Amino acid sequence: MTKTVLISGASKGIGLATARRFARGMDDVSCIVMVARQSDTFDSAVAEVRAISGNRQIFQVEADLSDPEAVKCVFDRLDAENVTVNYIINNAAFTKPASINETHMADFERTMRVNVYAPFRFVQEALLRNHPLEKIINIASTAGINGRSGWLSYSTSKAAVINMSEVMREELAPYGVDVVCLSPGRCATELRKTLAPDEDPATIMQPEQVADVIAMMSSPTGKMLLSENLVVRT
Amino acid sequence: MSLHRLTRPHPEPQVSFLLLSGGVGARSNHHEPKQFYKLAGHPMVAHSIIAAVRTPNVAEIVVNAPEGYEERTREIMEAYCAGLPYKIIPAGATRQESCEALAKAADKDIVLLHEAARPFIKVDMLTDLIENSAVNAGYCLAISFSMCRIDSETRLVKRGVSREKVFDIQLPQKFERDTLLAAHAKARKKAKAYNEDSVMVVKMTKQPVLSLEGSSRNIKITTPEDFIIAEGMMKDFHSKGKVPAHD
Numbered sequence: 001m002t003k004t005v006l007i008s009g010a011s012k013g014i015g016l017a018t019a020r021r022f023a024r025g026m027d028d029v030s031c032i033v034m035v036a037r038q039s040d041t042f043d044s045a046v047a048e049v050r051a052i053s054g055n056r057q058i059f060q061v062e063a064d065l066s067d068p069e070a071v072k073c074v075f076d077r078l079d080a081e082n083v084t085v086n087y088i089i090n091n092a093a094f095t096k097p098a099s100i101n102e103t104h105m106a107d108f109e110r111t112m113r114v115n116v117y118a119p120f121r122f123v124q125e126a127l128l129r130n131h132p133l134e135k136i137i138n139i140a141s142t143a144g145i146n147g148r149s150g151w152l153s154y155s156t157s158k159a160a161v162i163n164m165s166e167v168m169r170e171e172l173a174p175y176g177v178d179v180v181c182l183s184p185g186r187c188a189t190e191l192r193k194t195l196a197p198d199e200d201p202a203t204i205m206q207p208e209q210v211a212d213v214i215a216m217m218s219s220p221t222g223k224m225l226l227s228e229n230l231v232v233r234t
Numbered sequence: 235m236s237l238h239r240l241t242r243p244h245p246e247p248q249v250s251f252l253l254l255s256g257g258v259g260a261r262s263n264h265h266e267p268k269q270f271y272k273l274a275g276h277p278m279v280a281h282s283i284i285a286a287v288r289t290p291n292v293a294e295i296v297v298n299a300p301e302g303y304e305e306r307t308r309e310i311m312e313a314y315c316a317g318l319p320y321k322i323i324p325a326g327a328t329r330q331e332s333c334e335a336l337a338k339a340a341d342k343d344i345v346l347l348h349e350a351a352r353p354f355i356k357v358d359m360l361t362d363l364i365e366n367s368a369v370n371a372g373y374c375l376a377i378s379f380s381m382c383r384i385d386s387e388t389r390l391v392k393r394g395v396s397r398e399k400v401f402d403i404q405l406p407q408k409f410e411r412d413t414l415l416a417a418h419a420k421a422r423k424k425a426k427a428y429n430e431d432s433v434m435v436v437k438m439t440k441q442p443v444l445s446l447e448g449s450s451r452n453i454k455i456t457t458p459e460d461f462i463i464a465e466g467m468m469k470d471f472h473s474k475g476k477v478p479a480h481d
Contacts, residue, residue, distance in 0.1 A: 130316035173472035
């Protein structure tokens with residue numbers, strides 16, 4: 001049976017590394033849905049993944065997940081193409097680090113919409129449309145386990161993702177759907193650069209390493225991983 | 235909320251899933267009928283709907299609503315049917331009446347009969363029943379405890395009951411709709427009361443009903459204590475012997 005994986009935030013970082021990983025070496029994945037905001041970076045990312053994907057289908061779906069209607073539009077597009085989703089990798093994230101004093105509500109709200117509401121909506125919409133879901137992988141963060149000063153909105157949103165994943169795990173059990181929450185530590189992504197601009201990316205975990213873990217979790221071996229919140233860090 | 239059914243064909247045979255959900259929860263001591271009580275976050279009735287929706291042969295769901303709970307039932311069907319067609323039929327005065335009303339409303343020639351009070355249901359239980367060559371069949375469980383007959387007046391023990399010959403009748407069951415309807419019509423005409431349908435079909439129509447091996451986990455939730463037990467059982471029920479999703 002061939003599977004379809006949907007990856008949000010697929011234009012760069014962990015999302016793109018995961019798309020590459022699925023394009024290269026997951027035998028049972030025949031279709032990859034890459035979701036990200038419209039940009040030249042996204043176009044290049046999709047072209048790069050297509051180039052290495054062999055016979056796999058690559059769907060490029062442009063969506064700004066801070067828009068409450070975005071997830072519905074993504075599924076409208078998938079339904080129109082008759083694409084059904086087996087795995088969802090909720091990876092897209094936004095951050096604008098600021099102290100309590102300097103946090104603008106618009107930024108906090110955008111963080112929650114992209115990091116919390118969008119992953120929820122992907123799962124809800126897939127259920128309401130009877131997609132044959134098998135696995136949800138929510139990308140949280142070690143910043144969601146312990147709050148970090150200066151990262152209030154991001155830490156808050158990722159703590160919500162960890163708790164939301166626990167609820168999803170119980171509520172999706174009757175559907176036969178596994179839910180995994182993955183909390184990467186410091187990882188060399190653009191989002192990390194926003195959070196820690198002075199850090200040398202070469203000294204920390206690489207997106208490809210997280211992608212390898214995600215690929216393993218999506219494999220038959222991954223079925224044995226039912227950790228409540230799996231931390232990956234170097 | 236707008237729903238979009240994917241254009242996935244239902245394989246043959248297509249069946250109607252009849253879901254008894256007419257109880258008012260008199261014994262469960264709950265503020266609303268027991269089928270709306272939450273188990274693993276979902277209303278109890280939703281566990282049966284989830285299994286039906288994930289079963290490829292199920293082409294429609296027909297469910298009862300107790301009086302006064304039509305709207306709540308509709309909300310649940312909208313949230314869980316994922317675009318699968320459904321009908322809500324008023325519950326009758328008895329289980330027998332509720333069942334007949336469901337069967338009359340069914341579109342398909344083959345019906346699966348289940349009840350909301352049995353939330354420990356999986357897709358493979360439904361597919362095994364559908365794929366079985368017997369036209370009429372249902373799950374029955376061997377009884378693991380000792381039984382006896384007691385004189386109802388004197389309360390004196392009279393004699394034992396052979397466990398080899400007596401079984402616990404469970405749901406789901408599968409029937410040819412016309413046979414089930416004929417059984418109900420005849421029972422009604424003869425003023426015969428039955429509290430389940432496999433014996434009724436055998437007695438009223440002489441048609442054979444095959445018993446398939448039931449499961450000790452397929453319990454019927456009735457009392458407040460049952461809910462406590464069920465919440466614990468639900469925690470690992472779906473992680474054991476997981477059935478892959480269909481597509």
